[in-house]
Amino acid sequence: MSSQPPHPALLIPGPIEFDDAVLQSMSHYSESHVGPAFVSTFGDTLSMLRKLFQTSHASSQPFVISGSGTLGWDLVAANLAEPGDDVLVLHTGYFADSFADCFETYGSRPTQLKAPIGSRPQLPEIEKALKEKKYKLLTVTHVDTSTGVLSELKGLSELVRRVSPETLLIVDGVCSVGSEEIEFDKWQLDGVITASQKGIGCPAGLSISMFSGRAIETFKNRKTPPGSYFASMKNWLPIMQNYEAKKPSYFATPSPQLIHALNTSLTQILSKPLSERFAIHREASQKVKKAVTDLGLRQLASDSADQANGMTAIYLPENVKVPELLPNLFKKGVVFAGGLHKDIAAKYIRFGHMGVSVTDSNRDDIDRAIKALETGLSEVGYQKA
Amino acid sequence: MSSQPPHPALLIPGPIEFDDAVLQSMSHYSESHVGPAFVSTFGDTLSMLRKLFQTSHASSQPFVISGSGTLGWDLVAANLAEPGDDVLVLHTGYFADSFADCFETYGSRPTQLKAPIGSRPQLPEIEKALKEKKYKLLTVTHVDTSTGVLSELKGLSELVRRVSPETLLIVDGVCSVGSEEIEFDKWQLDGVITASQKGIGCPAGLSISMFSGRAIETFKNRKTPPGSYFASMKNWLPIMQNYEAKKPSYFATPSPQLIHALNTSLTQILSKPLSERFAIHREASQKVKKAVTDLGLRQLASDSADQANGMTAIYLPENVKVPELLPNLFKKGVVFAGGLHKDIAAKYIRFGHMGVSVTDSNRDDIDRAIKALETGLSEVGYQKA
Structure with missing residues (x-):
C-alpha cells in the first residue's frame, strides 16, 4: 500500500511519479548543512552519482546544486566556454535553442546544426561542421523532452x-539520466548535466551533473574568470570535493531534504544492476510505442532508432484537440503533457514512462495510461482508419 | 505531539527547525509544474509574499526560484547593475565580501564601506560616500549571519x-525576512532578496525575492542583456507574472514540493499579525541576550541597537574552544553554529532563534538551549569571573 493519497498518475516527461520512501525523505527533520550527519549523507550521494553515470575515473567530478536542470546549461556555458569560443549545438528541438541562448549570454558563439522536427543531425553533417571550424564544445540533447528524439x-x-x-x-541528459544507458567513461563524455525530477526519481530542485577530468582542466585553464557567480565552478568545485571527502564546507546552503531524497532514490536505483533498469525502460517504451502504432498514431520521432525509452511524443489525429483530450485523460487518472515544440505544440502530446511507473511492479501506471489513451481518444471522437 | 522523530533542536542561523505541517508538505505527491492545481498553489504563494514583505504596490514583483539565498545576489548583480556601474556595498561581515565578488563577476564595480567587526557603517560615512560618486545601487545586509549585526x-x-x-x-534579507520587521513600501526599498530556510521557515532550496516597480523598470531599461541566463529576469519575469495570474508557464521546472512547503509556511505566518511575530522574535532575542550577559559573555554586535532579533553571535571565553563546546551542546540536544567571519571564526559561536523555535509555544527549544549553554560552558571549564 502506498503512503501517498490517491492521485492521478503523473506521466509527463518530468516531474515523474516518486517512490514513497523518496517522498518521505523530503520530510526529514532539519539538520545543519555543515553537521557531520548531513555532510556524510551528501558525500555518499555524490559518490553514488559516479556509479549512476558509470564513471570510475577519480578525476571525474559530480556536482549537485540547488536549482533546476536549466542551471546545468549555465554551469557549462559560464565555466567551460570563454567569450568568443565557438560552440556546436546539435538541435533536436526546444532545448537546443535555449542552450544556445545560454551560451550567448556568457559571450560564446553557438552554431546550431538543425534537423527536421522528429529527427536529429546525422554524423556526416556533424563531421562536416567539425571540419569547417574549431569548436571548443559540442553539445547534444540526449533525449529532447520536446520531441522524444533520442540522440546516439x-x-x-x-x-x-x-x-x-x-x-x-557535453550531453544535456536532463531527460535521459536514469532512463537511458549512459557510459560516461567508456563513451569518453566530458560533461552530462541533468536534473533530479526525471529518470533519477527525486523531486525537482536539484541540478545534477558530472564532468570529466579533461573538462575540469579546461575550466582550470581559463584565461577569463567564470561568467556566473551562482554557477561558478570556482565557487562549487572545492565544496563538492570537501563534501565527498566528508568535510564540512560552505559556499551556499544546500537543501538537506532534497539531498536526502536524492540519496534514497540513488540507493534504490543502485540496488539493482543498471543494465536491468535500462532494459525495463526499453520494454515499457516498446509497449507504449506498440500501443501508439496499434492506435494508428504516429510519433514525432519517426525513425525507431531515434526514439527515447523514457518518453513518447505522439501526434494527435487531425480532429482531436489537446485541450479536449488531456482533461479527458485526467478524469481517467492519468496526466500527460501537451506539446512543447513551438512550431507544432498544438498537434501532439507527450507521455512520460520513467522511474517507478515502469520499475515498480506494484504499479500499473503504464497499462492504465495506455488504456486511458485508447478510451479517451474514442470518447473525443477518434476512430482508427 | 510532533510527527518528527526526536532530534537535536537545530538552533543555527539557518536552516532552522521546521513545523510538522511544513515538513509534511515536502512529501506532497508528484504534480505537473504546469497543471492547474500546482499553478494555483504557486500563484497563491507569490501573492502571499507581497503580504510578508508588506507591499501593496501592484508594480512590486516577487520571484521564487529553485536555488539558494546566494542566487539572489546574481538576480541583483546580473539584472539591475550593468557592466561599469558603480555599486556601494555596506559591509558588516562575510556576506558583503561575497556580494561584492558577485557584482565583479557581472562587470560592475563594487565599493565596500567597511565597519569594524560587530558594527555597521554609520549614516554620515554613507552620506559622504554617496556624495563622492554616483552609485547605481546600494546594498545592505539586513542581518549579517556571520556577525549577528542588524542594519537599520x-x-x-x-x-x-x-x-x-x-x-x-537593495537589502540582503537572507537572515532577516520573517524574523525582522521589513516594510517594503513604507521604507521605499527597491529589492529584498532572501532564502526559504531561515525566518520564513521552509526547507532550503528556494531563492525568494521582492523587487520594486522602479527596480523592474531599471531592469527593463538596460542597455546590455542580463549577465546571467539562469538568473535572468528576462527569463523569469513573465513566468512569475503568469503563475501569479494562475496561467501555466515554463522557463525552468520549479520544485512543487518546496513550493507547497513554502505555501504552508506562509499561510501559517500570515494567519497572525506580522507585528506579533516580530514582537515574539524580539522577546526571545532579549531573553537570549540577557542570558548571554548574565553568563558574563559578550556579543559580536556590541551596540544593542545593532543586534539582530533572530540570532546572537557570542564571543567564547578565552579558555573555551568551539570544537569542545559544540559537541557538548549537541549531546544536550541543541545544535549551535561555529563562527563564520574569517578573521575571528575560532573565537565565537552563533545561536539562531527564529521561526517555530520561538513562535510555537509547545516548543521549549530556546529555554533548553540557554540551559545547555550554561551547563555546557561550566562543564568545559568556564566559570563566570
Missing part, C-alpha cells in the same frame, strides 16, 4: 574524438 | 532618497 552518443563520441579530439563533448 | 533600514532609506534618489536600495 557512442558513435558521436567516436566521431568527435577522430575529427576534433580537443572538442569537449 | 528606515533611516538608511531616508538618507539614500535625500542624497542620491536614483540609487536603488
Whole structure:
C-alpha cells in the first residue's frame, strides 16, 4: 500500500511519479548543512552519482546544486566556454535553442546544426561542421523532452574524438539520466548535466551533473574568470570535493531534504544492476510505442532508432484537440503533457514512462495510461482508419 | 505531539527547525509544474509574499526560484547593475565580501564601506560616500549571519532618497525576512532578496525575492542583456507574472514540493499579525541576550541597537574552544553554529532563534538551549569571573 493519497498518475516527461520512501525523505527533520550527519549523507550521494553515470575515473567530478536542470546549461556555458569560443549545438528541438541562448549570454558563439522536427543531425553533417571550424564544445540533447528524439552518443563520441579530439563533448541528459544507458567513461563524455525530477526519481530542485577530468582542466585553464557567480565552478568545485571527502564546507546552503531524497532514490536505483533498469525502460517504451502504432498514431520521432525509452511524443489525429483530450485523460487518472515544440505544440502530446511507473511492479501506471489513451481518444471522437 | 522523530533542536542561523505541517508538505505527491492545481498553489504563494514583505504596490514583483539565498545576489548583480556601474556595498561581515565578488563577476564595480567587526557603517560615512560618486545601487545586509549585526533600514532609506534618489536600495534579507520587521513600501526599498530556510521557515532550496516597480523598470531599461541566463529576469519575469495570474508557464521546472512547503509556511505566518511575530522574535532575542550577559559573555554586535532579533553571535571565553563546546551542546540536544567571519571564526559561536523555535509555544527549544549553554560552558571549564 502506498503512503501517498490517491492521485492521478503523473506521466509527463518530468516531474515523474516518486517512490514513497523518496517522498518521505523530503520530510526529514532539519539538520545543519555543515553537521557531520548531513555532510556524510551528501558525500555518499555524490559518490553514488559516479556509479549512476558509470564513471570510475577519480578525476571525474559530480556536482549537485540547488536549482533546476536549466542551471546545468549555465554551469557549462559560464565555466567551460570563454567569450568568443565557438560552440556546436546539435538541435533536436526546444532545448537546443535555449542552450544556445545560454551560451550567448556568457559571450560564446553557438552554431546550431538543425534537423527536421522528429529527427536529429546525422554524423556526416556533424563531421562536416567539425571540419569547417574549431569548436571548443559540442553539445547534444540526449533525449529532447520536446520531441522524444533520442540522440546516439557512442558513435558521436567516436566521431568527435577522430575529427576534433580537443572538442569537449557535453550531453544535456536532463531527460535521459536514469532512463537511458549512459557510459560516461567508456563513451569518453566530458560533461552530462541533468536534473533530479526525471529518470533519477527525486523531486525537482536539484541540478545534477558530472564532468570529466579533461573538462575540469579546461575550466582550470581559463584565461577569463567564470561568467556566473551562482554557477561558478570556482565557487562549487572545492565544496563538492570537501563534501565527498566528508568535510564540512560552505559556499551556499544546500537543501538537506532534497539531498536526502536524492540519496534514497540513488540507493534504490543502485540496488539493482543498471543494465536491468535500462532494459525495463526499453520494454515499457516498446509497449507504449506498440500501443501508439496499434492506435494508428504516429510519433514525432519517426525513425525507431531515434526514439527515447523514457518518453513518447505522439501526434494527435487531425480532429482531436489537446485541450479536449488531456482533461479527458485526467478524469481517467492519468496526466500527460501537451506539446512543447513551438512550431507544432498544438498537434501532439507527450507521455512520460520513467522511474517507478515502469520499475515498480506494484504499479500499473503504464497499462492504465495506455488504456486511458485508447478510451479517451474514442470518447473525443477518434476512430482508427 | 510532533510527527518528527526526536532530534537535536537545530538552533543555527539557518536552516532552522521546521513545523510538522511544513515538513509534511515536502512529501506532497508528484504534480505537473504546469497543471492547474500546482499553478494555483504557486500563484497563491507569490501573492502571499507581497503580504510578508508588506507591499501593496501592484508594480512590486516577487520571484521564487529553485536555488539558494546566494542566487539572489546574481538576480541583483546580473539584472539591475550593468557592466561599469558603480555599486556601494555596506559591509558588516562575510556576506558583503561575497556580494561584492558577485557584482565583479557581472562587470560592475563594487565599493565596500567597511565597519569594524560587530558594527555597521554609520549614516554620515554613507552620506559622504554617496556624495563622492554616483552609485547605481546600494546594498545592505539586513542581518549579517556571520556577525549577528542588524542594519537599520528606515533611516538608511531616508538618507539614500535625500542624497542620491536614483540609487536603488537593495537589502540582503537572507537572515532577516520573517524574523525582522521589513516594510517594503513604507521604507521605499527597491529589492529584498532572501532564502526559504531561515525566518520564513521552509526547507532550503528556494531563492525568494521582492523587487520594486522602479527596480523592474531599471531592469527593463538596460542597455546590455542580463549577465546571467539562469538568473535572468528576462527569463523569469513573465513566468512569475503568469503563475501569479494562475496561467501555466515554463522557463525552468520549479520544485512543487518546496513550493507547497513554502505555501504552508506562509499561510501559517500570515494567519497572525506580522507585528506579533516580530514582537515574539524580539522577546526571545532579549531573553537570549540577557542570558548571554548574565553568563558574563559578550556579543559580536556590541551596540544593542545593532543586534539582530533572530540570532546572537557570542564571543567564547578565552579558555573555551568551539570544537569542545559544540559537541557538548549537541549531546544536550541543541545544535549551535561555529563562527563564520574569517578573521575571528575560532573565537565565537552563533545561536539562531527564529521561526517555530520561538513562535510555537509547545516548543521549549530556546529555554533548553540557554540551559545547555550554561551547563555546557561550566562543564568545559568556564566559570563566570
